[in-house]
Amino acid sequence: MSHYDGTECDSNSDSDSDIGKHFAIEHPEEVKGMFKDFTQSPDKIREKIESLEHVTLNIAITGNSGAGKSTFVNAILGLSNDDEGAAETGATETTRKPKAFTHPTMPNVTIWDLPGVGTQNFRAKTYLKDVKFKRYDFFIIISSERFKENDIKLAKAVKKKKKLFYFIRSKIDNDVNAESKKKGFNKEDLLSKIREDCKMNLKGVGKPQVFLISSFNLQSYDFNRLMDTLEKELPENKKHALIQALPIYSLEALERKKKIFHGMVWLTALASGVASAVPVPGLTMACDYGIVTGFLDVAFKCFGLEDKSLKMLASRVRMNWKDLKGEIKSRFKDGVTPGVVMSFFKTPSMVGLMTVKSLLSCIVFFGAAPAGAISVAVMHFMLNKALKEMEKDAKAVLEKAQL
Numbered sequence: 406m407s408h409y410d411g412t413e414c415d416s417n418s419d420s421d422s423d424i425g426k427h428f429a430i431e432h433p434e435e436v437k438g439m440f441k442d443f444t445q446s447p448d449k450i451r452e453k454i455e456s457l458e459h460v461t462l463n464i465a466i467t468g469n470s471g472a473g474k475s476t477f478v479n480a481i482l483g484l485s486n487d488d489e490g491a492a493e494t495g496a497t498e499t500t501r502k503p504k505a506f507t508h509p510t511m512p513n514v515t516i517w518d519l520p521g522v523g524t525q526n527f528r529a530k531t532y533l534k535d536v537k538f539k540r541y542d543f544f545i546i547i548s549s550e551r552f553k554e555n556d557i558k559l560a561k562a563v564k565k566k567k568k569l570f571y572f573i574r575s576k577i578d579n580d581v582n583a584e585s586k587k588k589g590f591n592k593e594d595l596l597s598k599i600r601e602d603c604k605m606n607l608k609g610v611g612k613p614q615v616f617l618i619s620s621f622n623l624q625s626y627d628f629n630r631l632m633d634t635l636e637k638e639l640p641e642n643k644k645h646a647l648i649q650a651l652p653i654y655s656l657e658a659l660e661r662k663k664k665i666f667h668g669m670v671w672l673t674a675l676a677s678g679v680a681s682a683v684p685v686p687g688l689t690m691a692c693d694y695g696i697v698t699g700f701l702d703v704a705f706k707c708f709g710l711e712d713k714s715l716k717m718l719a720s721r722v723r724m725n726w727k728d729l730k731g732e733i734k735s736r737f738k739d740g741v742t743p744g745v746v747m748s749f750f751k752t753p754s755m756v757g758l759m760t761v762k763s764l765l766s767c768i769v770f771f772g773a774a775p776a777g778a779i780s781v782a783v784m785h786f787m788l789n790k791a792l793k794e795m796e797k798d799a800k801a802v803l804e805k806a807q808l
């Protein structure tokens with residue numbers, strides 16, 4: 406068996422013994438979910454990939470004026486309040502129209518900053534009609550203090566329309582700061598007390614889900630729990646869009662993205678490999694180049710490695726973006742260029758790396774014909790390798806940004 410000498414990328418010197426790992430199904434649930442509704446017909450696989458690529462996600466952020474809606478919009482877009490293109494904050498709300506904020510790198514994802522719920526004469530039904538409630542996948546109702554009667558009315562109306570909704574108790578950092586000065590302060594006790602108060606306050610809504618959040622500090626408090634909940638409750642393709650769009654604010658966020666992309670690797674390998682199913686010697690270009698590049702492009706953006714994302718992160722953590730970019734040490738430092746993509750195909754004796762076991766697992770798992778299985782296995786190996794390089798870069802950037 407020949408060996409890949411690792412000269413193309415120092416950060417990933419696979420040895421034969423590592424190869425088997427690439428074929429282990431890393432996130433079986435994720436992968437199973439993706440394959441449950443089709444056999445490996447190339448058209449079906451392509452359709453599936455397209456449905457994931459073209460899915461739209463519209464999130465409505467609502468609540469009272471001053472509750473922190475616009476700040477939360479910016480936080481989930483990875484923007485600071487003073488960034489260009491950020492939602493204006495601390496402003497008196499003058500418009501009664503929802504304002505759309507398209508995700509800076511994922512144009513299919515839009516966060517809607519809805520007009521304040523108001524305090525008087527609020528009619529939830531009219532409000533929902535005015536903001537065109539049908540367009541949203543779910544609602545987030547924010548309050549920085551006790552939830553008010555109007556928040557409850559709104560939640561009930563949203564529920565009636567069979568839409569998902571979640572409550573956010575915002576500005577938790579303020580509560581913690583204020584209380585921390587008191588004697589005998591215990592952060593966890595304080596958070597559970599606030600959580601319980603909110604639940605009591607929202608009793609009329611059934612079993613409300615309340616998340617305590619600081620938009621200035623997503624890595625603390627309940628933001629991860631909110632994401633866990635959304636992962637469980639959203640349809641699969643919407644969940645993909647959400648996780649891809651999330652800013653990388655912590656190691657957990659990075660892990661979430663990794664999981665999604667590892668599921669996608671199999672799908673992409675199948676689409677680009679099975680579709681071509683060509684004999685091994687012609688492998689250098691015998692895959693669907695478009696699918697491979699498309700996948701790597703999306704991954705690169707989602708891991709926050711694009712200049713645009715690095716600049717946004719630098720602005721958030723008050724650093725020079727070039728210092729963050731300097732952490733990208735893999736072959737992707739200039740982006741997903743044709744040369745970089747080709748470098749994966751030029752890996753010497755790639756096919757020699759395939760173990761009989763890995764091929765068998767591919768054949769058994771997908772029922773693929775041996776020639777197709779080889780293509781898929783090779784594609785999987787290469788995509789996985791590319792992904793690991795990006796993950797390593799993303800982690801280094803995250804560490805540099807001290808998140």
Ligand SMILES: Nc1nc2c(ncn2[C@@H]2O[C@H](COP(=O)(O)OP(=O)(O)O)[C@@H](O)[C@H]2O)c(=O)[nH]1
Pocket residue numbers: 468469470471472473474475476477493494495496498575576577578579618619620621
């Ligand atoms: N400390 C803290 N302040 C926040 C937070 N979210 C919003 N704010 C502040 O609360 C004020 C109102 O926020 P804004 O987003 O404009 O509220 P909106 O009227 O609901 O859109 C601004 O001064 C924000 O900086 C938060 O999570 N923590």
Ligand SMILES: [Mg+2]
Pocket residue numbers: 474475476493494495496498518
């Ligand atoms: Mg606002």
